Amino acid sequence: MRYSEAPIFFHGALQCAASVQGKGLAIMIKMENVCKNFGDLEVLKNVNLEVREGEKLVIIGPSGSGKSTTVRCMNFLEEPTSGHVYIDGQELTAKNRTKLVRESISMVFQQFNLYPHMTVLRNLTIAPVKLHHKSKKEAEELAYHYLDVVGLRDKAHAYPTMLSGGQQQRIAIARALCSQTKIILFDEPTSALDPETIQEVLDVMIRLAKENITMVVVTHEMGFARQVADRVVFMADGQILEEGTPDHFFTNPENERVRQFLGKIIRS
Amino acid sequence: MSGIFSLRAWEKVWLYRGTFLLGLFNTVRTAVFAILLALALGILFGLMATSGKRALRAVSRVYVELIQNTPVLLQTCFLYYALAFSGHSIGIITTGILALGIYTGAYMAEVVRAGIEAVPKGQFEAAQSQGFSYLEKMYYIILPQSIKIMLPPMVNQVVNLIKNTSCLYIIGGADLISLTYSFVTGENTGGAYAPAYLISGLLFFVICFPLSKTASSWETALKRREQRQVFARKNAGGKEAMADE
Numbered sequence: 368m369r370y371s372e373a374p375i376f377f378h379g380a381l382q383c384a385a386s387v388q389g390k391g392l393a394i395m396i397k398m399e400n401v402c403k404n405f406g407d408l409e410v411l412k413n414v415n416l417e418v419r420e421g422e423k424l425v426i427i428g429p430s431g432s433g434k435s436t437t438v439r440c441m442n443f444l445e446e447p448t449s450g451h452v453y454i455d456g457q458e459l460t461a462k463n464r465t466k467l468v469r470e471s472i473s474m475v476f477q478q479f480n481l482y483p484h485m486t487v488l489r490n491l492t493i494a495p496v497k498l499h500h501k502s503k504k505e506a507e508e509l510a511y512h513y514l515d516v517v518g519l520r521d522k523a524h525a526y527p528t529m530l531s532g533g534q535q536q537r538i539a540i541a542r543a544l545c546s547q548t549k550i551i552l553f554d555e556p557t558s559a560l561d562p563e564t565i566q567e568v569l570d571v572m573i574r575l576a577k578e579n580i581t582m583v584v585v586t587h588e589m590g591f592a593r594q595v596a597d598r599v600v601f602m603a604d605g606q607i608l609e610e611g612t613p614d615h616f617f618t619n620p621e622n623e624r625v626r627q628f629l630g631k632i633i634r635s
Numbered sequence: 636m637s638g639i640f641s642l643r644a645w646e647k648v649w650l651y652r653g654t655f656l657l658g659l660f661n662t663v664r665t666a667v668f669a670i671l672l673a674l675a676l677g678i679l680f681g682l683m684a685t686s687g688k689r690a691l692r693a694v695s696r697v698y699v700e701l702i703q704n705t706p707v708l709l710q711t712c713f714l715y716y717a718l719a720f721s722g723h724s725i726g727i728i729t730t731g732i733l734a735l736g737i738y739t740g741a742y743m744a745e746v747v748r749a750g751i752e753a754v755p756k757g758q759f760e761a762a763q764s765q766g767f768s769y770l771e772k773m774y775y776i777i778l779p780q781s782i783k784i785m786l787p788p789m790v791n792q793v794v795n796l797i798k799n800t801s802c803l804y805i806i807g808g809a810d811l812i813s814l815t816y817s818f819v820t821g822e823n824t825g826g827a828y829a830p831a832y833l834i835s836g837l838l839f840f841v842i843c844f845p846l847s848k849t850a851s852s853w854e855t856a857l858k859r860r861e862q863r864q865v866f867a868r869k870n871a872g873g874k875e876a877m878a879d880e
Contacts, residue, residue: 476757476761479757480757480758482758483780494767
């Protein structure tokens with residue numbers, strides 16, 4: 368597949384700022400003492416985390432460790448039982464979440480969650496038109512631009528169910544880009560894919576990672592983590608056990624639990 | 636002269652055709668307004684039943700269970716007589732519209748609830764994550780997907796409502812069933828049982844049958860479309876897309 372060489376940012380909505388990513392820049396996401404319980408189950412136990420503008424944060428860890436819940440708290444798909452979440456300096460609350468999420472955060476899901484009753488083009492334009500008050504023409508221009516970015520311009524008039532999983536996920540990424548938010552959350556974006564379509568999605572994400580978008584990615588793709596992450600966070604049992612640069616992580620982790628986990632992943 | 640082959644009986648029905656048409660008119664008039672009320676209540680309580688707020692869910696539950704587990708005849712009498720004796724007479728037609736609307740509304744609410752719950756959770760989350768407000772999410776994303784699931788059972792409820800206008804008989808209504816009954820028992824008109832009830836039944840049938848037919852053909856079309864989608868997905872090699880459902 369060929370990707371267009373067009374720049375990812377469009378209409379100058381977001382400018383590529385400092386090239387030194389994650390250093391000395393504004394804090395885009397801040398989680399402060401976040402706890403989340405589902406009934407008696409404590410899924411998050413006092414999570415503290417900061418993500419800076421343009422930073423690529425990768426969250427890894429065994430399943431059931433609270434990785435997904437952590438990113439889902441960042442856009443209030445899950446409301447923390449206690450603690451605070453700040454987006455770009457503003458506290459995220461049940462009251463302001465619709466507005467704040469609309470303006471600042473997009474999300475890419477494990478199961479894509481495209482709207483099956485709409486064409487690809489409509490999937491991409493509905494939020495810009497209905498929520499961001501763009502004209503239909505503007506929104507379509509934007510949509511075709513991002514379809515080029517993910518290499519699927521020819522699928523504009525297809526319905527999601529007609530596409531393969533990898534294609535659906537690339538459309539979902541284009542949909543997230545159409546909202547032109549500073550933050551994109553990825554919740555295990557390749558976990559539901561056939562092995563042979565994982566790479567096409569990762570390629571798109573690697574390309575995004577070169578831009579100044581703040582990305583938080585929950586993934587099991589260690590190669591991806593190593594290649595694009597500015598920082599890696601390891602979670603287990605609802606807590607952050609270790610965080611550091613990919614180099615630190617993959618060559619010399621301090622925590623025994625991390626070593627065990629990486630040992631298993633790399634062996635398999 | 637009550638026989639089905641009695642020419643005189645048929646003549647009498649023809650002579651009094653105005654009575655049947657008036658009954659039909661009253662039945663249809665009551666039904667139309669009751670359907671609108673039932674739809675409004677169904678959407679409102681159906682949305683409440685699927686909301687995140689426990690109090691709203693509870694209110695909706697109480698409404699649905701109370702109405703579904705008591706006879707519509709009782710509800711009609713309650714509304715008419717209980718209110719009349721407390722000095723708030725609201726008239727037979729209004730009573731009929733309210734009673735049937737509230738009764739069918741409880742079933743409509745269940746249809747709406749089931750339709751919304753049939754939409755995968757990921758659709759709600761995707762809409763929320765894009766910043767759709769509750770109403771926008773429902774209007775643009777969820778209801779368009781559930782409407783095709785809701786329509787066939789909704790039409791069936793409409794058919795039931797039309798037939799249930801016969802309950803107005805208990806409060807002295809002027810609907811088709813009530814007028815048919817007064818016709819066959821009337822001093823001057825009485826006796827033509829078979830033709831009168833046949834005609835009355837035929838009038839109900841010509842209204843309800845096309846509706847039922849529409850509902851079942853929508854249902855078939857829906858199933859066929861789903862099969863086509865599964866087929867298309869298989870052809871596209873989207874094995875993983877099916878894990879979604």
